[in-house]
Amino acid sequence: MAKDKGQTQQPEEKNSQSRRTMLKALAGIPVLGVFAYELMEKRSYDQLKKTRLIKELGLDDIPAPTKITNAGKGDLLRIGVIGFGNRAVNLAKGLGFMHPDNIKEGRKNGSLDDWLAQENLNVAITGVCDVFDLHAENGLAIARNEAQTGGAKPSGLPVKRYRTYQELLQDDSIDAVVIATPDHHHSRITVDAVEAGKHVYCEKSICVTEDELYRVYDAVKNSDRVFQLGHQITQNVVFQQAKEVIKKDILGKITLIETTTNRNTASGAWIRHLDANGNPKPGSLKTIDWAQWLGDRPKVPFTIDRYYNWTKFFAYDTGMLGQLFSHEYDAVNQLLRIGIPKSVVASGGIYYWKDNREIPDLLQAVFEYPERDLTLLYSASLANSRQRGRVFMGHDASMELGGSLSITADFDSTRYKKKIEEGVIDTNSPMITVSPGSGKIDAVTSATEKYYASRGLTSTMINGRRVDVTHLHLREWINCIRNGGETSANIERAFEEGATIMMANKSYREKRRVEWDPVLRKIV
Template sequence: MSKSTRREFILRSATQAAGLGLVLNGKLVALSPSPLPKPASPNDRVNLGFIGFGIRGNILLEAAKETQQANLVEVCDCYQGHLDRAKERTEGKIATNFANYKKLLDRKDIDAVVVATPDHWHLRIVLDALSAGKDVYIEKPMTYRIEDGPAIIQAARENKRMVQAGSQWVSCEQHKKAQEIVMSGKLGKVTKVTASYNRNSSTGAWNYPIPLDLEEGVNFNWKEWLGPAPKVAYNPERVFRYRKYWDYSGGISTDLFVHLITSIHFIMGAEMPKSVVATGGILYRHDGREVPDTLDALFDYGSYCVNMAGTFNSASTAGQGIQFLGTEGSLSVLLGAGMIEQAEYKSEGYEYSIDSWPKAMQDAFLNQENHRAESQGTGVKPTPENLEFTNKPDATVFHLANFIEAVRTRQPSYETAEVGHHAAAAGHMVNLSYRSGKRMLWDATKGSASEA
């Protein structure tokens, strides 16, 4: 293997591995995560309750333990098996609550709650929690519908409570560095952003395993799980694979695109796109799902455009990432992986466009106004060396630690209710466009979307 090929292979392998790094002018500089706060004593820790203990709830409980800033008080879920697992995770210390989240909210010794239920429950639980005087960490997407966002924002303000939406990447050092690079003007004027979130597995497409012991009316409460959703016959497929159905989720856009949107808003300092248009469909996974397995969207932010794509049918190793394209350089951010800053290229490539001219005329042009130097350019192809990556702890730990710090200090978190609303609303606009076949416009004054 040649030296240049080996370097390209190392770079490709490193950026596909988990970690955080920045390739700057051809040499990688390791990005170590900011240290977590020192472990707090039990009396100084924030008392947390957990509502919803599925995949993300389980991860969030482990993250809370890793912060060493919280006491894990009680967990509520509609499936007894989830509660049993929470007991295992805490050596039997956490209290469990079967399908009665309001009872958890009545506890005076709980300071804040972590909500990780299906999307259709978010508004009701968050409003009840805020009304009960609890600060709230709400898993992304913050809302099930666009109109839910302003209601949560207003309730947080009226009750003077802290809200953190759960797109965890904005709390990692990688995103802070990317924001610094873009805001410094080093990339010149960024006019285009491309982003993708791809998967190619059954579980990646939300066909999660269903517990063998699941029995409605015995260890599972279907009525409570449905809550505000339309009443339908009991179907365990809808419980453990709920993201496939419009009644409970927004599919790719609000589960995966919302991560990309949150990151772009954070790095670019944006709030909402002016318009969104989307297309897609169920092109491969004909398994009874209602939401698309392939989705593409175009966002117009006025001074730049965003092209976003996602599919569950990609055998490519390229999973999720964002590329910021500027007039002076470009920046690639891989969620949970690396960050590559491309060296700038100034070459005008005049030789290509004037090669059909007589040689004397070519020379005359290149010698005019320094065209020869412009054509040769000053860019240098990156040749990374000494690759170092780190991805521990997981970004969820830092995001939850940021929320706990906000609870303590009463200072805004990274992803406030306003930030969470804007990210989710942009995702909802994608779905509105996909389902209507129309371009959606955002009215900043009214805070609503309408068809063009």
């Protein structure tokens, strides 16, 4: 009996045992099911929170980064580069030219992909002019190794070195010039260039003295040549979005804008005449045409310090105002069209870098726009690198704008009061951030480069591709030469910027509050 029972129950037992094993084997499924459900919940919660806020702010139709259209159509443009230092190397890169050695190196570490994908602008650098043989030779090597971007075919045109910029301007085969000399040449060369019928892309800043500013404005204004000042920031995609934010009045009434410079290195303080090992960089009277370098400035003896560190002296530059505030001002002016301030007060001094410099290493300037109920503040230090950012302060929110953009609602905002109470908006963290993202990292090495990257001055993301903003800025200029239209940093913007900088410079040097006379168009 017992045996019988055992025999009849055995298959059943086996069955239930295997069923139990199966159930145990699949025990993970309900866990995965719950996980999947929670993942969906989390996704839709995040999405809802985001869209609710974006809809609330009217930002749902913010224009996405535009596709790059082809600017290379049209005849080949022949460009002369005047001044072939570091900045010109970057400008040439933006035009599609790089030194063979750098290309070799870049190919090895794979950092060239974005550059190689850069659109071909259909230009040739046919003229190079620099007072320093080393820079001129480097420029020739770059210009001859031509257009490797966007699958371009070399033009095969010869590249010529000109001893003086006047000779370069006399060459009728050159259509346009890029000016990347020290600042004290900018206005003079620009004037001569437009008078010689060349289109001009000029690095900031536009002038070092007031006279230069008026002269260059008149010359460009009275010509039909296309002028672009080297302010690439507006080409950053984040910047276009900031424009929308301003247009949609997300910030409320903006009464204060704070801009800063925060550097703390010798190179950042324009001490650049030594190499990495502490030895003087190359250059002597044998290789540098010093008289031409000085131009119309007082005749002083050559020193390697003056040649590399010219920014330190008022004869050649306005220091932080011309080199760094110019970018800050441009960013603000492009967004808000503030123009020339009614008054400026600037003060500061040489607090830290006790060398032979004339320019201050600490500077605060206040620019007042009473008609706009607005003050623009510039606070600059070359002796501390705490990142203070660039902030637009409105009654309802603050916007920090650099390489990315973030908007934080104000705790006492009128507009967002309800949403803050409901907990939809948190005033402790940004309610909107726009980051151009970084799927790829390219070699951002020096402190200066990092500084510019954090300020949106080096590259931007378009359709998931990292695009050099200098390239975009040059491209806009070339587009205008070919098809007409206005450049974003045209002579009007350049004049406003120049006048603003001249006011601050005058105020600092004369230790007084200066005003702008809009009728006479002069500083008083």
